[in-house]
């Protein structure tokens with residue numbers, strides 16, 4: 413490439429779940445000072461940017477995804493001044509900073525919602541949200557049949573008789589994006605943070621902002637099409653799923669908002685960039701978010717939801733590259749995040765098929781973590797060799813599994829309560845990171861901390877700590893470090909294209925020019941390697957020159 417492509421076309425972005433990354437003040441909850449203290453680690457890992465989950469002032473009903481003030485940092489995490497310091501220091505380390513923005517809903521403690529409650533039915537204050545009267549005698553039934561992603565109805569009734577919409581928890585009232593003040597306010601919030609140096613935003617529930625103006629019931633026999641984070645697994649469906657005109661997900665009108673946001677980003681120097689959390693029915697629908705005058709990138713959840721299956725993965729990769737390529741956008745690849753079961757635990761199960769349904773997650777028996785970890789190592793090499801950008805969720809580079817045995821009385825995700833204790837929710841992928849030492853808090857909190865980590869860390873996590881894995885060439889951490897180092901240096905990696913090699917159904921092999929081949933063996937037998945000059949990196953030892961099952965290798969050709 414002659415012209416230097418913008419950084420976000422090939423960036424490896426590390427997701428910092430702030431509560432669980434590093435706790436500097438010893439209160440058991442991660443904070444901005446903790447992130448600052450670990451910048452050298454992120455630098456040595458070799459990532460290009462960090463995405464930080466919501467750090468704004470919040471009552472924490474959904475751990476920060478319920479924002480009370482978008483221009484303030486929650487005292488649990490720090491101050492705006494500390495955020496500015498973090499941004500500056502990260503930049504000095506060559507790391508960009510992308511906070512989360514939560515535009516679909518605010519907290520019920522946001523000044524606007526409090527004003528709406530105080531002002532009463534029919535007031536202009538209520539128009540910034542979605543208030544309606546109910547159906548049936550006395551308006552006692554919700555205005556429609558929409559359901560909350562966290563379980564139960566998407567409507568809550570107030571003592572004054574009005575109902576308000578919340579696609580998530582009742583503490584997360586949905587904003588009315590038809591209201592000009594809502595649009596203006598968010599553009600102003602973007603400017604507030606852009607002028608403090610952030611390099612972009614991850615947009616929460618980007619596909620949910622616009623609702624059908626008449627708020628009709630869900631289409632008949634139609635489950636809510638895409639329930640955002642609460643994806644669960646089901647047997648492989650036919651791809652691509654057909655798109656349904658849904659009253660609140662992925663409506664075409666949402667793109668107007670992002671065209672306006674793009675103009676805001678373009679007011680600022682440097683390559684500021686957005687990544688959409690958009691759950692779309694198909695790669696075509698996803699591509700609509702990332703046009704030239706819209707957002708820059710979107711998470712590719714099809715890759716994350718794909719089973720450990722060569723055919724399925726290849727279809728997802730081909731469809732994603734084709735659809736995104738058609739609109740000139742780079743692909744992004746993601747294996748885990750703070751909403752889904754960590755991938756060593758997913759890949760360690762029999763049913764690793766594509767997930768599609770909206771039922772609560774139900775694992776099919778215990779995970780085989782040795783198998784899952786082997787596949788996770790191979791998946792990392794696959795992901796980091798694909799054209800485009802990639803996301804690494806904190807702890808994935810340590811091979812952390814899902815913590816599936818958290819005691820019920822400690823579960824904090826609202827999903828647990830809202831599902832009537834049928835779905836344990838997402839706490840198992842949010843357990844604080846182990847940094848060093850043989851016992852909890854494993855360096856997550858400083859010595860002599862006043863409180864234990866907000867979720868308990870498993871006893872065996874000493875072996876998985878950063879300190880334990882550093883310099884061990886067989887560790888997951890060193891595999892990620894080496895892969896990221898090679899990725900930075902190798903001219904074939906990052907943005908670009910790929911060409912598949914013919915290696916049969918269960919082996920994925922592709923070439924990237926100049927001179928690079930990635931092979932992933934998803935078959936049950938060792939497989940031969942294509943002609944090569946050297947092995948650059950492999951997810952485990954080769955056996956007599958063959959690539960064992962569930963392994964991947966990078967070759968120089």
Ligand code: GLC
Pocket residue numbers: 474477478514580616617640641689750751
């Ligand atoms: C997104 C976030 C998730 C949050 C939800 C509501 O899906 O990733 O963690 O609970 O939005 O804001």
